[in-house]
Amino acid sequence: MTTLGDILGAARRSASGFQAWLAGSHPELARRVAETAQQTGLSTTGYVRAAIADFSRFADEEDWATLVSTMRDSSDPGTDCLLAMVDWRLTAKGCGEHTHAPSEHPHAHEGGPNERSLAGHR
Template sequence: MSMMLGDILALAKASAPGMAKWLESSSPEMHGQVRATAAAAGLTATGFVRMAVADFSRAASEEDWATLMSALRDSGDPGQTCLHAMIHWRLAASDCGSHF
């Protein structure tokens, strides 16, 4: 299933459980990281995924967006690339100690 940026953002608002299931099938390793990070923060994996997309769209720097756009341009599956990049960004932010 290929998703576009608008689809990802709409799905984040409407159906985080669907997005978490999609992540589990597209990247089991990342899904495991999301589950562990979410549990440590007292969140569900679906809540973390939704938060990752919302936080990226709200707080990512111009450089983060430029990096994402470059990755999307070169991607065979822009939706997957977008979701993975936003979650990776949020996981990295979680490690800095200033989040949650």
């Protein structure tokens, strides 16, 4: 049985090929990721890895519950996990405050589950 840790690890390892796959399967989301990555000074791969790390560190209980439900109901839980984390990062309120540097992050993620939609990215 695949664990959530296995899925998160696979998502981290596959971040480098994510943009090419995303461009073919979800062109609008791919455009948003590339644009936001450029605005933040990150490569696309760096942005995807930051999205995974930020979700892991800053997502609240409702975000995690939604993610687990999405993965449970999915025929491709690894892909949906990665899509959900990237979407969360793109739509998180105060997203500019999210960073890997703990000393620079004044508080956890703000905003409720209604501010982010996991639907429509499958």
